[in-house]
Amino acid sequence: MLDAVVIGAGHNGLTAAAYLARAGLRVRVYEARPVLGGACVTEELWPGFRVSRAAYVAGLLRPKVVEELALASHGLRLLPRRPASFTPLADGRSLTLGGDRAAAEAEIRRFSARDAEAYPRYEAVLDRASRVVEPLLDVSPPDPARPRWRDLAPLARAARGALGLRRDAAAAARLLLGSARSTLESWFESEPLRSTLATDALIGAWAGPSTPGTGYVLLHHVMGETGGARGVWAYVEGGMGRLSEAIASAARAAGAEIEPDCRVARVWLDGARARGVVLADGSPVEARVVLSNADPRCTFQGLVDPAALPEDFAADVARLDFRSPSLKINLALDALPRFRGREGEPPGPEHAGTVHLGAADLDALDASFAAAEAGRLPERPMVEMTLPSALDPSLAPPGRHVASMFVQHVPWQPAGSSWDAERDAFADRVLALVDEVAPGFSASVLYREVLAPPDLERVFGLSGGNIFHGAMTLDRLGFLRPVPGWARYRTPVASLYLCGAGTHPGGGVMGACGRNAAREVIADLRRAR
Ligand SMILES: Cc1cc2nc3c(=O)[nH]c(=O)nc-3n(C[C@H](O)[C@H](O)[C@H](O)COP(=O)(O)OP(=O)(O)OC[C@H]3O[C@@H](n4cnc5c(N)ncnc54)[C@H](O)[C@@H]3O)c2cc1C
Numbered sequence: 056m057l058d059a060v061v062i063g064a065g066h067n068g069l070t071a072a073a074y075l076a077r078a079g080l081r082v083r084v085y086e087a088r089p090v091l092g093g094a095c096v097t098e099e100l101w102p103g104f105r106v107s108r109a110a111y112v113a114g115l116l117r118p119k120v121v122e123e124l125a126l127a128s129h130g131l132r133l134l135p136r137r138p139a140s141f142t143p144l145a146d147g148r149s150l151t152l153g154g155d156r157a158a159a160e161a162e163i164r165r166f167s168a169r170d171a172e173a174y175p176r177y178e179a180v181l182d183r184a185s186r187v188v189e190p191l192l193d194v195s196p197p198d199p200a201r202p203r204w205r206d207l208a209p210l211a212r213a214a215r216g217a218l219g220l221r222r223d224a225a226a227a228a229r230l231l232l233g234s235a236r237s238t239l240e241s242w243f244e245s246e247p248l249r250s251t252l253a254t255d256a257l258i259g260a261w262a263g264p265s266t267p268g269t270g271y272v273l274l275h276h277v278m279g280e281t282g283g284a285r286g287v288w289a290y291v292e293g294g295m296g297r298l299s300e301a302i303a304s305a306a307r308a309a310g311a312e313i314e315p316d317c318r319v320a321r322v323w324l325d326g327a328r329a330r331g332v333v334l335a336d337g338s339p340v341e342a343r344v345v346l347s348n349a350d351p352r353c354t355f356q357g358l359v360d361p362a363a364l365p366e367d368f369a370a371d372v373a374r375l376d377f378r379s380p381s382l383k384i385n386l387a388l389d390a391l392p393r394f395r396g397r398e399g400e401p402p403g404p405e406h407a408g409t410v411h412l413g414a415a416d417l418d419a420l421d422a423s424f425a426a427a428e429a430g431r432l433p434e435r436p437m438v439e440m441t442l443p444s445a446l447d448p449s450l451a452p453p454g455r456h457v458a459s460m461f462v463q464h465v466p467w468q469p470a471g472s473s474w475d476a477e478r479d480a481f482a483d484r485v486l487a488l489v490d491e492v493a494p495g496f497s498a499s500v501l502y503r504e505v506l507a508p509p510d511l512e513r514v515f516g517l518s519g520g521n522i523f524h525g526a527m528t529l530d531r532l533g534f535l536r537p538v539p540g541w542a543r544y545r546t547p548v549a550s551l552y553l554c555g556a557g558t559h560p561g562g563g564v565m566g567a568c569g570r571n572a573a574r575e576v577i578a579d580l581r582r583a584r
Pocket of ligand 1: 109
């Protein structure tokens, strides 16, 4: 009999499998799709064009996962984005951030001397606030209802860090608890800077910059030390799938078996205990424990017999918020865009980082969210474009390129219409936003794929298209994620665990959920011996 079955080979399922196998357990992973990695994949959508079909940059990946699984020796190479971002404006001006600090300050000074003074202090506060929260990412959340001695050490570390913030404590608390608007307006006066920084608060969140709690999403997106450099996001050589493949390789090297193209139909129950899984072809697979990398809705409303769940737990799962504003456009290009005001042959620094387009100030960002809330497609949505082949030629045929456009503030379905009716016209509108600052861009598109929220649900199995496996609102973080009382990866079904982004510390390509879940499983199995 297997020790553990993992449902799903998202990067978290693979991470959990790698740690379980390294602990000497017999592990098998079943993945419904033919490709491993879940939302962290590279797919050759068109001959010679390899795209990071969902997630497109790595920044949150936990350093412990990289080190402990020796991912570099399994093929992981990170290509840091320097500079980090480029915000071109319709009048030909632009704002470039990241990379060299002096250069960033000079860039900001062109819009506001006051902002240029404030920016290094703002970065320092974010950095110090991140250091308070970060140690909590690598541990299971403490549960006030069931305290354990071992929870005290990380809590004490975080409390010590919080006390050490001293003068910065108020700014950090405001950031954690408030809206992105209140934080950004208190620091800065120039809109290109505010709206560029607000992006991190809005990606994947059903929220506008004025929504309370968006400050935490901002912090969530600046945490991490990919490649050893804090706050620097990187491309993965070969696309994001190479990261999942590296984790899969580490898992296999430790003895885990991974079966793609094999859907689990349901969790096999023996009373209130998981006995294994039943595959889509009807075959049962017995295991001492089952870990689900599927999101909480898919797991508890799709894979587990509802009769096995306590009523209050099932009701809380039903209340989880899977609304998502995100739409992804993947493109094959015959050339890199040439931005107005940028001379010289591409690629230039403007192609290295994230290009910010569309909604150009906080009011416009609030307006685009208001459109989504009303079921409308925004005129000027928030768009983050990346051109990874500018740094990684392996992704496209010689001279050709790939681009990712992550677009926020679309509804689940356009009111009174459908995505089938609106998808192409909306994508044309998004491409036209690039034409405004890089004339001729639309004409350079060879192929495109447009994934609206229902498409993200259909292709990747993400409920509601939610990229985080459920909202990252303050009431669903830490010991409240996914639901109060069940934040330590265990579930009301004995021997059934969650290991995906629906658990603490949430969404993004981090590996933390998988690593933390594996630690709890290993502890339970050792106790059961
Ligand atoms: C469009 C998009 C862009 C994003 N951009 C970024 C980014 O740039 N950077 C970043 O850090 N994060 C990004 N994210 C978020 C991040 O990708 C996810 O939060 C993260 O990858 C989730 O990982 P996971 O392993 O927990 O779950 P998933 O990746 O969702 O994996 C779950 C796996 O389980 C499988 N599965 C489900 N049910 C079954 C079943 N019954 N049988 C077998 N297999 C099953 C699924 O097929 C899937 O492979 C993005 C997400 C999306 C969708």
